[in-house]
Amino acid sequence: PRGEGQLLKVVVQEGTTVPVGNVVAWIGKPGEKLDGDGAAAPAKPAGNVQRETGNVAAAPAPAAKPVPAPSPAPVRAPAPAEATRVKASPLARRIAKDAGVDLKLVTGSGPGGRVVKRDVEGAPTQPAAGAATFPVSRVPLPVRSGVPYEDVPLTQIRKTIAKRLAASIGPIPHFFLTTEIDMERAADAREAINKQLGEQGGKISFNDIIIKAVALALIQHRACNAWFQDDHIRYWNEVHVGMAVAIDDGLITPVIRNADQKSLREISAESRELAGRARNRRLKPEEYTGGTFSVSNLGMFDIEHFTAVINPPEAGIIAIGSIVPQAVADGDRVTVRRRMKLTMSCDHRVIDGATGAPLLGALEQQLVYPLAMLL
Numbered sequence: 001p002r003g004e005g006q007l008l009k010v011v012v013q014e015g016t017t018v019p020v021g022n023v024v025a026w027i028g029k030p031g032e033k034l035d036g037d038g039a040a041a042p043a044k045p046a047g048n049v050q051r052e053t054g055n056v057a058a059a060p061a062p063a064a065k066p067v068p069a070p071s072p073a074p075v076r077a078p079a080p081a082e083a084t085r086v087k088a089s090p091l092a093r094r095i096a097k098d099a100g101v102d103l104k105l106v107t108g109s110g111p112g113g114r115v116v117k118r119d120v121e122g123a124p125t126q127p128a129a130g131a132a133t134f135p136v137s138r139v140p141l142p143v144r145s146g147v148p149y150e151d152v153p154l155t156q157i158r159k160t161i162a163k164r165l166a167a168s169i170g171p172i173p174h175f176f177l178t179t180e181i182d183m184e185r186a187a188d189a190r191e192a193i194n195k196q197l198g199e200q201g202g203k204i205s206f207n208d209i210i211i212k213a214v215a216l217a218l219i220q221h222r223a224c225n226a227w228f229q230d231d232h233i234r235y236w237n238e239v240h241v242g243m244a245v246a247i248d249d250g251l252i253t254p255v256i257r258n259a260d261q262k263s264l265r266e267i268s269a270e271s272r273e274l275a276g277r278a279r280n281r282r283l284k285p286e287e288y289t290g291g292t293f294s295v296s297n298l299g300m301f302d303i304e305h306f307t308a309v310i311n312p313p314e315a316g317i318i319a320i321g322s323i324v325p326q327a328v329a330d331g332d333r334v335t336v337r338r339r340m341k342l343t344m345s346c347d348h349r350v351i352d353g354a355t356g357a358p359l360l361g362a363l364e365q366q367l368v369y370p371l372a373m374l375l
Contacts, residue, residue: 006030007111014091014117017156088115095120121155141222141235149236151229158233162349173348176307177356181364183323183338189370193264207243207297208268210320212373213366215239215259218293221359225292227313228350234313242291242311243271245278252278253311255291264373299323305341315350318363319343340367 108115242253254274296308299322308319
C-alpha cells in the first residue's frame with residue numbers, strides 16, 4: 001500500500017535509480033520530525049511512518065519519542081494568482097513546455113496533487129490553432145544546440161520497454177507503420193525539373209526526391225532521427241540518410257550526409273556516385289557508416305509493398321514501393337492518380353506508434369506538396 005500523510009523529507013533526487021527496499025522519502029503525520037538518522041519521530045507512537053519505494057511500502061519505522069506538534073499557523077486565503085496556478089515540479093513544467101502540454105489539464109499524482117514528471121509524460125499534447133492535424137511527438141528532447149548530437153539517458157520506463165520487447169521479439173523489436181501517398185504532384189514536379197535540366201547534369205529520380213523529403217521530415221521529428229545505445233538514446237541534430245543499394249553478395253547502405261541541407265541536384269549526383277562505387281566495392285568505411293535513418297526502395301523492381309529490416313543502431317527505416325496509377329474517388333467522380341505505398345519499420349525501444357506516425361505525416365506533406373521542400 002502507498003504511504004499516506006505529509007511528505008517530511010525526500011531522500012533521493014528525482015530520476016535516480018534506487019534498489020527496491022531502499023528509502024525514497026519519509027511520510028508521516030503533520031508535526032512529526034525526523035531524528036538524526038533520518039527516521040521519523042511520530043506525534044503518536046503508532047509507527048505510521050512508512051518508507052515508500054515505487055508501489056511497495058517497507059515495514060513501519062520503529063516508534064520514537066513523541067514530539068509535540070507546533071500549533072497550526074493560521075491559513076490565509078490564496079491570492080487569485082495562486083488559486084489558478086498549477087502545482088508542478090520544475091522538471092514537469094519544463095517537459096510540459098517542450099512537449100506542448102497544458103498543465104491545467106493534467107492530474108497530479110505527487111504530494112498534494114502536485115504534477116510530476118510521470119504525469120506530464122503520459123499526458124496528451126494540445127496542437128496549436130492552424131497546426132497540422134497529425135499528432136505531435138510527446139518525447140521530451142533536449143534543447144537543440146550547436147553540437148552534432150545530444151545523449152539522453154534512458155528513463156526507467158524506456159529501460160523496461162527495451163528489455164521486455166527485446167526479450168520477447170528479438171534483438172530489435174520491430175513494428176511497422178504503412179501509409180499510401182498521392183504522388184501526382186511529385187511526379188509532375190520531377191518531370192518539369194528533368195525537362196529543365198535537359199542534358200546539363202543528369203536526371204532527378206523519385207528516390208532522390210524521397211531522400212530529400214525524409215531528411216526534411218526528420219528535422220521536424222527528431223525523436224525518430226535516433227540511435228539506440230544500450231543505456232541511452234542518441235538524438236541526432238544532423239540528418240544522414242542511408243540508402244539501401246543491392247550488390248552481388250548482399251545489401252549495403254551508402255550515406256548521404258546532411259541530406260536536409262542539400263539540393264535535389266546534389267543528392268542526385270551524390271547518390272549515383274555512391275551507388276556506383278558500392279556496386280564496384282570501392283566505398284570507404286566512412287561512406288557506409290554513421291547513418292541516422294535509412295531508406296530502402298524496391299519500386300524500380302515493381303514491388304508495391306514490403307517491410308525493411310532496421311540497420312542498427314538506427315531506430316528506423318522506410319521501405320518504398322512502386323508508384324502505381326489507381327482509381328481514386330474525387331467527390332462524386334473517379335479519377336486516376338499515381339500513388340505509392342511506403343512502410344516505416346520502427347525500433348520499439350526508441351519509437352512508439354504515436355512517435356512514428358507524425359514523421360509519416362510530415363513526409364506525406366512534403367511529397368503531396370513538393371514545393372514545400374523549397375521553403
